[in-house]
Amino acid sequence: MPSDRQNDTDFVRPVRRLLIGVLALVFFAIFVVWRIDSPRVERFRSAVVDAVVPNMDWAMAPVTRVARMIEDFRSYARIYEQNQELRRELQQMRAWREAALQLEQRNAQLLDMAQVRLDPQLTHVTGVVMADAGSPFRQSVLINVGARDGIVDGWAVMDGLGLAGRIAGVGQRSSRVILLSDSNSRVPVIVQPSGQRALVSGDNSAFPLLDFVEAPGELRPGDRIVSASDGGVFPPGLLVGEMMQDADGRLRVRLAADYGRLDFLRVLRSRPAEVIAETGELLRPVSDSGVPLDPRTGLPYGQLEPEVSETVTDTVAPVPALPVPGAPDE
């Protein structure tokens, strides 16, 4: 056992060295196993976190509460400025509300016209944030829903407004959400007005980078960024944030999700989109032997009458540009 005395008995030292060596080897073995079979060890890690963190509420709750109270109290100091600011914002919001209402009506009309059916499978589970990642290099949070609630790895997580991250690691009662700002996070997105595809890649800062943009010249700061379904990672069309340019001229994303107060997060249940694996068959019928068939005749190509296209154009009735009221019907 450890001792700082000089009068150690002779046999203690070598035995101690041996034990330290063994323990170091054990640690190294854990590391190597983690490297070789990462999912298993990560599952073990999430099981440990799962067992401990929900039981630490007694320690977490009071400290969090006090810290929030202090934060709220600080805001009293600036109450007058805030009031002015809020009034001003309210004025702006009224204008926006009017615009939004009009747009909503218009949108409803258009959706009705197009008979769009919104994805009914996009339901969500809401969880409460329990703990932070704890490391300066990891931007993730723990939420209190897990495999028990049907959470699956990879599902998208939103706060009230925008995409916050995705599930990475599920325990029985808790799961870990990797935030978009984590340096391991890469999310395919579409930049809205120009429709360009890009990748939001976290770099540990509050404003993740926008990578792999095809034509950065077409983007303007303030462009809306929504998620894309590339790679089947996310449901498409979730608001991610808006584009901005930092002092170096690099494109970054101001996230819509408010990472300052992550209290409740909703996990979107997403089903993988259907994948079209084959190229031709969807459009073109194929016979049993694999010969492509003409969809109109049901015969293999080559036995096609050459004058089909001409007959089609002839049979189309001429449509009058405007129906004239009172005109004689044909």
Next chain:
Amino acid sequence: MNEFLRLDTLIHLALWLAIALIAMLIPLLPLYRPDDAWPQPEWFLALTFAWLLRRPAHLPYAAIGLVFLIQDLFLMRPPGLWAMLVMIGAEFLRRRQSMVREMNTLMEWGLVTGVLVAIWLANRLALVIVMTPRPPLDLSLVQLVGTVLTYPVVVVFVQSVLRIRKPATGELDELGRKL
């Protein structure tokens, strides 16, 4: 063995474990996220080294290893590697404790800095060799420098608040043996 089981040693070990718990809980608490802030220094590692160089008997190597292994698990580091390196660094310092006793704080600081840099390098190297994703180099260098700079502060804390000092020449323990 009975040396380890003395009440004084056990109390100090418990105190160290409590500090370890706090060191682990603070970053876990969902208070605020220092987004653009620089990574915080690993003050608990500095405290462990400072403590070890004053009263090595309080901190058995197994406790150091296990505590850092648990921290690895909770703080999302690759499990085992950092714990192993910290334990080896701690043993290196423990071996040199009789030497450090005669040093002034500046030289002790230099020695500890050497150990911190060495385990940081070894950690980095191991992660490169097995090709795991590493934290950004600049941020983790900032953290290392921060840890080195907090060491004197931690030493002051350990000496004045926790009252753990280097044994003076001729100081005796309760059993009347020389420290």
